[in-house]
Structures are given as structure tokens and as C-alpha cells.
Amino acid sequence: MQGRVYLVTGGSSGLGRAVAEELARRGATVMVTSRDAGRAAAVAQAIREAGGQADSMALDVRDPSAPRRALEETLARRGALHGALFNSGGPRLGSFFELADEDWLSGLEVTLLGFVRLARAVIPAFTAREDAPAHLLAIVSSSVKEGIDNLTLSNAYRPAIAALVRSLAREVAPRHVLVNAIAPGRFDTERVRELDLAAARRAGVSFEEARNAAIARIPLGRLGRPEELARVAAFLLSPENTYVTGQTVLVDGGMVRGL
Numbered sequence: 090m091q092g093r094v095y096l097v098t099g100g101s102s103g104l105g106r107a108v109a110e111e112l113a114r115r116g117a118t119v120m121v122t123s124r125d126a127g128r129a130a131a132v133a134q135a136i137r138e139a140g141g142q143a144d145s146m147a148l149d150v151r152d153p154s155a156p157r158r159a160l161e162e163t164l165a166r167r168g169a170l171h172g173a174l175f176n177s178g179g180p181r182l183g184s185f186f187e188l189a190d191e192d193w194l195s196g197l198e199v200t201l202l203g204f205v206r207l208a209r210a211v212i213p214a215f216t217a218r219e220d221a222p223a224h225l226l227a228i229v230s231s232s233v234k235e236g237i238d239n240l241t242l243s244n245a246y247r248p249a250i251a252a253l254v255r256s257l258a259r260e261v262a263p264r265h266v267l268v269n270a271i272a273p274g275r276f277d278t279e280r281v282r283e284l285d286l287a288a289a290r291r292a293g294v295s296f297e298e299a300r301n302a303a304i305a306r307i308p309l310g311r312l313g314r315p316e317e318l319a320r321v322a323a324f325l326l327s328p329e330n331t332y333v334t335g336q337t338v339l340v341d342g343g344m345v346r347g348l
């Protein structure tokens with residue numbers, strides 16, 4: 090990964106942070122971004138303290154001009170871009186009749202449209218060759234394969250990203266750009282804590298009971314560790330990945346039963 094430069098959105102915590110750190114650990118330079126400049130800067134600082142190379146800036150994926158600004162800043166500092174990770178906070182929880190138009194619109198912006206805007210900005214600027222392709226990767230969810238109760242917006246928008254990844258991958262393959270998605274099952278992050286708390290409230294049980302019920306559905310018998318997803322993401326984003334494109338890769342400890 091030496092000499093390669095990546096832009097990471099939603100990189101200040103959880104899965105996005107783990108991917109940024111893994112890319113840096115493998116020798117890449119990372120532009121860490123999130124809505125909050127301070128939180129992104131803290132991750133970049135931690136990467137530098139661990140011997141890696143990282144810059145940071147604020148980037149809200151709901152802001153249409155943000156990807157272009159981040160691209161320009163990255164090119165100004167590092168001279169090239171070889172890959173990008175799209176990540177953000179998940180959409181609002183809720184069952185169908187709990188969601189208003191505003192929820193659908195904000196869910197769209199933070200998921201599908203955010204990815205569209207990032208892809209539009211970075212793909213034309215990628216440095217890519219046949220033997221060293223550039224990579225765009227989106228973090229989606231196991232909801233691409235199997236709907237999750239109380240996550241209507243994720244169930245609707247994540248499969249849309251997976252479908253777009255497939256069609257975009259075909260379109261940009263001649264430019265030596267590979268486009269994939271990675272679908273986490275249940276990893277130990279703030280977001281999953283929030284999901285388990287909501288499930289506990291809805292079922293009138295304790296947080297531990299809701300969490301144990303969720304874990305019981307995972308054949309490997311535990312939540313994933315963010316670095317376990319990050320290792321798969323780093324491969325998909327690496328020059329080692331010269332032939333996987335248009336795919337959505339599940340990393341879920343065997344949780345999803347469908348194909």
C-alpha cells in the first residue's frame with residue numbers, strides 16, 4: 090500500500106475508523122474525514138502516532154460540494170488519489186409507519202445520494218492502471234440480503250447502493266476503477282449499541298437480553314470486531330485486488346442465511 094492515497098468518509102469512529110487505521114497500517118496515506126473536524130483530526134493524529142501517514146478535514150456526506158472539496162484538498166497535499174471508502178452514520182431507525190417524507194429524504198442523502206456524490210467526484214480523479222487499479226468501496230449492511238426489523242430505511246436504500254455498485258462497476262471498468270460494497274452483519278460499535286438499546290425498549294427487555302438475542306443469531310457466537318471488517322475492506326481497496334468488482338461482500342460471522 091506504500092505510496093497509495095485514500096479518502097475515507099465517516100472515518101472518526103467504528104467501522105470507518107477501523108478501515109482508515111488498517112489502510113494506514115499497511116502503508117497507505119489516508120485523508121480521514123467525518124462531520125466533525127476535531128474527531129477526524131483525533132483519528133489522523135492517532136494514525137501518525139502509530140507511525141502512519143494521515144491528514145484530516147470535515148466532510149458531511151449530505152453536503153453536495155463536500156466530496157469535491159475533500160478531493161481538492163487531498164490532491165493538493167498528496168498529489169494523487171488511488172481509492173476511497175464511502176461510510177457514514179446509518180439512517181434513522183423506524184418501522185414503515187413511523188417514517189415521514191423528511192426521514193426518507195434524509196436517509197437517502199446519508200446513504201445512496203452520499204455515495205453517488207462521492208463517486209462522481211473521485212472516480213474521474215483516480216490514478217489507475219490495469220496492473221494497479223483504483224478502488225471505490227461503500228460500507229452498506231447485511232440488509233442488502235435480509236431485511237432488518239425496525240430499519241426500513243436501511244432495508245430500502247442499502248440494496249440500492251449494492252445495485253448501483255454493480256452497474257457503476259461495469260461502466261468504469263475500462264478506466265481501471267473497481268467498485269465494490271462491503272456488508273457488515275453486527276459489529277461492536279456505537280451504532281449497534283443504539284440498535285440493541287432500541288430493540289430492548291421495543292421488546293420491554295434489558296439491553297443485555299436484547300444483545301444476547303442478537304448474538305444468538307450469529308453462528309460464530311459473538312459480535313464482529315471492527316478490525317475484522319477492516320481487513321476485508323483493506324483487501325478490496327488494495328492493489329492486490331485486481332479482479333473483484335461490482336460485488337457486495339458480506340462480513341457477518343455467518344449470520345445471514347440467504348445467498
Ligand SMILES: NC(=O)c1ccc[n+]([C@@H]2O[C@H](COP(=O)([O-])OP(=O)(O)OC[C@H]3O[C@@H](n4cnc5c(N)ncnc54)[C@H](OP(=O)(O)O)[C@@H]3O)[C@@H](O)[C@H]2O)c1
Nearest residue numbers: 099101102103104123124150177178179230275276278280
Ligand atoms: N456496526 C455494524 O455492525 C453495522 C452493521 C450494518 C451496517 N452498518 C453501517 O455501517 C456504517 C458505519 O457503522 P458504525 O457501526 O461504524 O457506526 P458509528 O460508530 O456510529 O460511526 C459512524 C461514522 O459516520 C460518521 N458520520 C455520521 N454521519 C455522517 C455524515 N452525515 N457525513 C459524514 N460522516 C458521518 C460518524 O462521524 P461524525 O459523528 O464525527 O460525523 C462516524 O465516524 C453505518 O452506516 C451503519 O449503519 C454498521
